[in-house]
Amino acid sequence: xxxxxxxxxxxxxxxxxxxxxxxxxxxxxxxxxxxxxxxxxxxxxxxxxxxxxxxxxxxxxxxxxxxxxxxxxxxxxxxxxxxxxxxxxxxxxxxxxxxxxxxxxxxxxxxxxxxxxxxxxxxxxxxxxxxxxxxxxxxxxxxxxxxxxxxxxxxxxxxxxxxxxxxxxxxxxxxxxxxxxxxxxxxxxxxxxxxxxxxxxxxxxxxxxxxxxxxxxxxxxxxxxxxxxxxxxxxxxxxxxxxxxxxxxxxxxxxxxxxxxxxxxx
Numbered sequence: 292x293x294x295x296x297x298x299x300x301x302x303x304x305x306x307x308x309x310x311x312x313x314x315x316x317x318x319x320x321x322x323x324x325x326x327x328x329x330x331x332x333x334x335x336x337x338x339x340x341x342x343x344x345x346x347x348x349x350x351x352x353x354x355x356x357x358x359x360x361x362x363x364x365x366x367x368x369x370x371x372x373x374x375x376x377x378x379x380x381x382x383x384x385x386x387x388x389x390x391x392x393x394x395x396x397x398x399x400x401x402x403x404x405x406x407x408x409x410x411x412x413x414x415x416x417x418x419x420x421x422x423x424x425x426x427x428x429x430x431x432x433x434x435x436x437x438x439x440x441x442x443x444x445x446x447x448x449x450x451x452x453x454x455x456x457x458x459x460x461x462x463x464x465x466x467x468x469x470x471x472x473x474x475x476x477x478x479x480x481x482x483x484x485x486x487x488x489x490x491x492x493x494x495x496x497x498x499x500x501x502x503x504x505x506x507x508x509x510x511x512x513x514x515x516x517x518x519x520x521x522x523x524x525x526x527x528x529x530x531x532x533x534x535x536x537x538x539x540x541x542x543x544x545x546x547x548x549x550x551x552x553x554x555x556x557x
Contacts, residue, residue, distance in 0.1 A: 325395030325441075328372035331417060332450055332468035333401060333437050334424075335367055335555045336512060339467045340435075344457040348436075350445025352400075353455065355435040358465060364433035367408070367420040368401050369470050369555055371437075371450075376421055378411040385436070386428025389421050398443075402436035403427050408553065418471035419553050471555035476509030476533040480545045483521070488537035492516025492529035499537035505545070509533040512557035513541065513550065531557055 332355075334340060339359040344352065357363045370376070374393035381388065387404040405425025409415055426433045439446045448455050456464045484504045489496040494517045502508075510530040518527040519540035526542040526549045541549060 325397065327397055327439070327441070327446075327449065328374075328393050329452055330371040330399065330439060330448075330450055331369075331470035332466055333369055333371045333399075333435055334468050334470070335369060336418075336468055336470055336472035336557070338366070339465055341461045341463075341465050342455070343459060343461045343463070345459070350400075350438050350440060351447055351457075352402075352436055352438045352445065353448050353457070355437060355466075356433070356461060358462065362433075363424055364405065364426070366424045367556055368404060368422040368424055368435055369468075370415045370417055370419050370421050371399055371439075371470065372397075373415065373417045374399075376409050376411070376413050376415050378407050378409075381428055384429050386430060387422070387425070388428075388436075391415065391421070396442040398440045400436070400438040400440070403430045403434065405433075415553075418555055420555055471512055476511045477551070477554050479508055479510055479530075479551070481506045481508055481539065481543050482545045483543050486539055486543045488532060488535045488539050490537055492538045494519065496538070500535050502535075502539070502543075508535070508539075508544075510544070510551065510554055512555050514557040516540075530554070 340355045341358040342353045342355045370391055372393050374391040376389050376391050379388050385402040388400060388402040391399050403426055404422035406423045408420045408422050415421055424433055424435055439448050458464045481502055482505050486502040488499045490499055492514055511533050513528055513530045515527050516529045518525055519542050521542050524542055526540055528541040528550050529538040530541055530544055531538050
């Protein structure tokens with residue numbers, strides 16, 4: 292008798308196979324699903340943004356805009372977890388956007404970028420800058436359209452393992468980022484001798500320590516400060532060093548760019 296009870300399900304499965312269809316992917320939380328990475332906010336450490344969900348948004352997306360007094364447009368967009376980044380462009384919809392494949396079926400999307408900060412196919416670390424916030428494509432203002440997908444199916448967004456609310460408008464829910472805070476930092480070398488590490492990005496800030504000569508350092512983040520002149524160059528970007536717990540002018544970082552690529556803002 293149990294065989295006859297199973298016949299309807301077997302017939303339905305056969306019909307799906309004949310039609311070339313498959314059952315819907317399992318949702319996060321069901322048995323057998325690969326655990327999600329510990330995603331972090333897609334914008335720099337210490338910044339507070341507000342977010343909302345609109346009924347027309349696809350795949351359980353949330354839209355983020357800054358709420359801490361800083362400008363949304365031009366703010367770095369950071370990888371919320373490590374993975375392989377792919378660049379796309381959809382002028383009539385998502386605009387310039389990046390998808391990051393995190394493995395195990397998990398992917399994140401970042402829409403409406405003003406520009407890209409990484410090459411397509413590049414492996415990116417959590418907290419690495421992947422683009423710049425903008426309003427490209429079908430967008431009425433600068434924001435980060437952000438999605439978390441499992442096997443192509445949008446999931447309710449979780450940051451640091453905690454699910455976010457889905458308010459219908461901005462300024463009802465807020466999220467302060469800890470993406471890029473601390474951690475291992477980005478490896479660079481300094482040049483010169485007697486380079487002062489200061490408490491802030493100012494030439495008058497207290498000296499924390501001094502680098503006697505070229506030194507391997509780990510840069511946590513960078514920000515603009517006082518302009519420093521050396522060897523015929525000028526630079527107003529400063530790097531926060533992990534191990535020295537202070538700032539040095541980027542002019543003393545052995546890299547040709549004034550603003551270090553891939554390093555988030557402080």
